């Protein structure tokens with residue numbers, strides 16, 4: 001197949017290489033002219049066969065994705081297909097698909113997991129859209145997914161939105177798993193008098209144990225590269241998927257305390273001081289006369 005790829009950053013650029021390694025042709029567009037094959041989205045559309053163009057969008061979620069979609073709506077036409085591969089909110093997919101459908105342009109939302117390692121190991125791929133559109137793009141999905149049985153690295157999860165919905169929940173789980181490993185790491189590290197090499201314990205968990213996983217391997221790699229994670233600040237950002245997962249849990253009255261705690265722990269990491277903990281310390285003093293550590297005693 002010959003497809004267009006919009007966004008050639010660390011995800012799109014690597015995905016392009018994996019698609020090409022499988023024998024397909026990719027014409028790429030990026031706002032960075034040094035890595036772009038064409039100068040504009042208009043040129044990208046011209047480089048592909050009209051009426052059967054497939055264009056994969058791999059740019060940051062939100063405004064950048066919407067900007068590309070709005071321009072592609074004017075550059076593509078009936079019979080063409082857009083695959084949106086960023087971490088977009090699944091309800092936005094439904095709006096975007098309706099906007100493109102008015103022009104006869106198909107739409108697939110693709111949740112992609114694999115990070116910077118995906119080029120080598122393949123990308124776990126979750127898609128939403130019509131059976132016809134998904135079938136048409138299947139050679140590309142097959143190129144991207146990990147080697148092995150298709151159903152263990154790819155799913156056509158449902159209609160438009162189902163791919164990004166599945167990826168959103170995947171990322172919510174990611175929050176909870178990372179938080180559990182991080183807390184376990186801190187508890188072991190707090191007893192360096194008893195266990196002097198925390199990384200050795202985590203490394204030993206990589207085989208045979210019930211908590212072995214790729215995230216655990218990555219944590220061991222990080223600790224081996226930077227013992228004690230000395231160069232990393234204790235500040236954790238989030239890109240929105242954990243929040244959306246929790247909004248969905250609330251809307252459907254699904255208890256999700258682990259994912260909620262993991263998200264709130266990230267919020268706490270961004271505070272220099274905690275107004276809530278100040279209030280707790282002040283209240284303990286008010287009702288019980290309990291000692292308060294003053295701000296200048298830090």
Ligand SMILES: O=C(CO)[C@H](O)[C@H](O)COP(=O)(O)O
Pocket residue numbers: 087112113114115171174237238239240241242
């Ligand atoms: O999709 C991913 C991994 O599966 C991204 O790395 C993820 O979006 C990072 O999310 P956050 O910034 O919220 O931790």
